[in-house]
Amino acid sequence: MVATADSMKIAGRKYRLHEYYELCKPRVVMLIVFTAIVGMFLAVPGLPPLSALLWGTLGIALQAASAAAVNQIIDRNIDARMARTCGRPLVTGTLTMTESIVFATVIGLLGFALLWALVNPLTAVLTQFTLIGYAGIYTLYLKRATPQNIVIGGAAGAAPPVLGWAAVTGEVHAHALILFAIIFVWTPPHFWALAIDRRDEYAKADIPMLPVTHGIDYTRTQVLLYTVLLTAVTVLPFATGMSGWLYLGGTLILDAVFLAYAVRLKWWPVPGLPMRTFGYSIVYLMGIFTLLLVDHYVVSFQ
Numbered sequence: 001m002v003a004t005a006d007s008m009k010i011a012g013r014k015y016r017l018h019e020y021y022e023l024c025k026p027r028v029v030m031l032i033v034f035t036a037i038v039g040m041f042l043a044v045p046g047l048p049p050l051s052a053l054l055w056g057t058l059g060i061a062l063q064a065a066s067a068a069a070v071n072q073i074i075d076r077n078i079d080a081r082m083a084r085t086c087g088r089p090l091v092t093g094t095l096t097m098t099e100s101i102v103f104a105t106v107i108g109l110l111g112f113a114l115l116w117a118l119v120n121p122l123t124a125v126l127t128q129f130t131l132i133g134y135a136g137i138y139t140l141y142l143k144r145a146t147p148q149n150i151v152i153g154g155a156a157g158a159a160p161p162v163l164g165w166a167a168v169t170g171e172v173h174a175h176a177l178i179l180f181a182i183i184f185v186w187t188p189p190h191f192w193a194l195a196i197d198r199r200d201e202y203a204k205a206d207i208p209m210l211p212v213t214h215g216i217d218y219t220r221t222q223v224l225l226y227t228v229l230l231t232a233v234t235v236l237p238f239a240t241g242m243s244g245w246l247y248l249g250g251t252l253i254l255d256a257v258f259l260a261y262a263v264r265l266k267w268w269p270v271p272g273l274p275m276r277t278f279g280y281s282i283v284y285l286m287g288i289f290t291l292l293l294v295d296h297y298v299v300s301f302q
């Protein structure tokens with residue numbers, strides 16, 4: 001009997017840990033942190049200093065997770081109205097508001113302190129602005145105010161490579177801004193592909209996402225235009241001498257596939273295609289940043 005009560009307690013604790021984990025939007029944060037780590041590696045010819053790599057990654061990850069938690073705190077009523085998000089811990093009540101606020105504050109402050117004390121103040125301040133940009137400006141205001149919400153708010157999601165670069169060098173370098181531009185231009189096709197699929201849910205929740213305000217066909221056109229622009233922007237690392245032929249070859253293949261998705265979505269849409277396009281956008285961004293990293297070391301160690 002005692003053993004059963006104990007095992008139930010352990011299972012309960014594990015379940016709560018899992019809920020805190022979900023509050024951090026772990027899969028999104030992992031890709032965000034990956035782009036920051038690539039920024040760190042690209043910032044120097046050899047390997048970045050271990051302490052900047054370690055503490056920079058941890059600090060940026062904690063602040064990104066805090067931003068994701070604040071987003072769920074602010075959005076709990078919207079999340080409750082959409083099938084995609086109604087299982088989140090603050091909607092189901094498995095975490096209370098107090099628990100979530102304390103958690104988001106503690107990890108956010110810890111992230112800021114680590115960056116300030118063990119990395120550099122510039123990275124700490126820029127990461128804090130990024131958190132405010134996503135959790136404050138995008139979530140609290142833009143998301144509810146304009147269909148351009150994710151275009152402007154995308155600046156927060158695009159910042160991590162700049163933060164990673166700053167963690168290693170203490171400066172904001174022009175090459176880091178190219179990485180920023182890639183994610184910035186990638187965000188609209190990434191998100192609008194999903195929003196096409198979830199149009200009715202956003203309409204029900206009264207969120208002015210582009211497919212709700214301007215219709216699905218207009219959104220498909222925008223996805224296509226941003227994908228064309230993205231192809232041009234992803235050539236910049238090669239054009240500026242930051243990356244070599246390996247990067248260019250790989251990126252053009254990834255771009256061609258993304259363009260094929262966007263063209264099909266615009267002129268030959270079939271059910272399921274928006275979500276496949278969304279899924280590909282994630283593979284695409286992972287691919288671009290992996291190519292940047294591999295190319296950097298192939299070129300550096302030649």
Ligand code: HEM
Nearest residue numbers: 027028031032035084150153154157158183187191194282
């Ligand atoms: C304002 C900018 C962005 C918006 C509005 C946006 C929106 C979304 C939404 C609504 C989802 C679905 C989440 C879910 O079903 O729980 C999602 C998933 C995802 N996003 Fe984004 N996103 C943005 C930027 C980013 C950035 C910058 C990254 C990474 C660098 C990213 C990576 C991902 C990943 C990996 C997923 C899949 C998560 C999963 O499998 O659960 N997103 N995004």
Ligand SMILES: CC(C)=CCC/C(C)=C/CC/C(C)=C/COP(=O)(O)OP(=O)(O)O
Nearest residue numbers: 028060063064067068127130131134156157
């Ligand atoms: C380094 C640092 C502080 C980074 C913060 C940037 C960050 C966490 C960006 C996340 C982007 C994202 C998942 C947006 C979706 O929000 P949404 O509210 O539109 O999506 P939802 O409906 O799934 O909640």
